[in-house]
Amino acid sequence: MFFTVEKQGFGGAVAPPRSPQGAWGRLVAVTGQEGAWRPRLRGFALCLLWCLCFWLAGCDGPALKGDDLSQAREAVSQRQWSLAERLLERYLRESQDSQDADKRWEAWQQLLVVVNAAGQEPRASLEYLETMQEEYLDDDVRSAVILKRMAEVYEGLHRYGRAVDMWSAYIGLGGLSPQQVLEGYRRLAAMQFSLRRFDAGEDTLQQCLALPLPDHDKIMCMYDLADQNMARERWQEVSGLSQQILDSDPDQSVRGLAGYLLADALEQLGKNGEALKQFELARDAYPNPSVIDNRIAHLRKKLKK
Template identity: 30%
Template sequence: MRRILTLILLAAAMCIAAACSSPSSPGQEDIERARESYSKGFYLEAEKDYERYLQVEPQGKFRKEAWDRLAEIAVTIKGDFDRAVVLLEAMYLELGEDRDTAWKIMFQLGEVYSELGNTSKAIEAFEKCLIHAQGNPDHIYRTQLRMARLYRNMGSYDLVAATLENCADSARDNEAKAKCLYELAQSYSFISSWSQAVKTLDSLLALKDVSDETRALGTFLLADIYENDREYAKARALLESILTTYPNPKVVETRLANLPEVEPEPLPLVPPPSQ
């Protein structure tokens, strides 16, 4: 009798141990296996397990992780942008009530549509980003900057100017403001609106608390404009001022080496031929 009681207690203990070691939810093994596969670079296996987790865990606490990983695999590993659109739109429907999450999903969706060459859908996604970005200056700034580049690719320079001016006005700090102004100056230079470009760059360079790199980029563009206007002395002075701060100093050195030393002499007046 004592032997039987011991066996019963042992069996009960084993059952308890088994219960403790079993997954706490139907998809626990799937999510753990997916994480392990992803960490080892086995992305196709990870993709299958993340998909299975979403299927068996409709209320699972790791659903956002699974969606994020699936979208990442589709975009960066497989380059399957059509699948990424489907994943991100489904993710937005499920998680879009959280403003911050919704902004991130729409921003990524806008980038994916840009890769697909669907500019109208990309703009639509970024417009939704702006709605979700309210109250977050950083999100507003990043969205407006991205939209302006799309407008520029479309050749809609009136929308570029309006978006970047608004970007500069609502920037969270001077560094963000400077980047908006730099993009605006670049856009003016693309349409040969030199006076507007110079005015914008002067505003950028007058700002305080701007990173050396951003300031150097603005200075380089201003030097480019002065060189285009044959004001070589001004261009040289500007280029020499960023020899140690421009991201690629070799570019500055090359420009300086090829820059004329003096201003060009005005062409002499040729008297009209005698009658």
């Protein structure tokens, strides 16, 4: 916006009026060669225009030359997140779904890495993941990766209802390994408990225990069930489940965890002597022995009274 300011009381000299011909008129007046100058100026202006076009194109050089996926790999290695994201988006947009499926999958994975590394909101990852979910709807192997990633993002956002949806879809996929199946059931139950859907969470863990897998593999589902019963102060159920775990000859780490639950439940049931014995048995296998040391000291004082 231009402002016109009228100065009053200005006593200086008045500037002479500008010639309507302006600079061009003065140039012609000096040279007297209007016809000769016009083509030269037009050529000069055209040259400047071309230079400007080449300069603008050069500014985007790394993004517009060569194979986008290769350029994106290089950009990722250089931590040029914005450029990498732009290249990957264009590669995915312009490549056909049927052409080199492995490269498309790599591009999607790289895009998720870039979004996370650039510190964008988790919702940005979800937008890409939702698009991936549609593209790989008929590919159970890749759908498993996508659904797990979506569930974890929703968990981080405390959107446990959506996380339940993702884990429910995950365990329904074909071709999952036993470890993937067990993880899916455990994570689903954990989200249901977070939503205080206790009966649903318990049903999920019971389904896990009914899977046609070796008992040793399913032991953590039983531990989760005991742990959730502990949170609900169902001491007798905790005691029974923990004892079943210990009787199954579990790994040392599981033995320590189950032993702690059993000892805690026995103390809550008023069986202090048995609780002290179980705490002592679990001490060396428990991840944090000092916690058990405090419980042992407390029980010994109680038993002396």
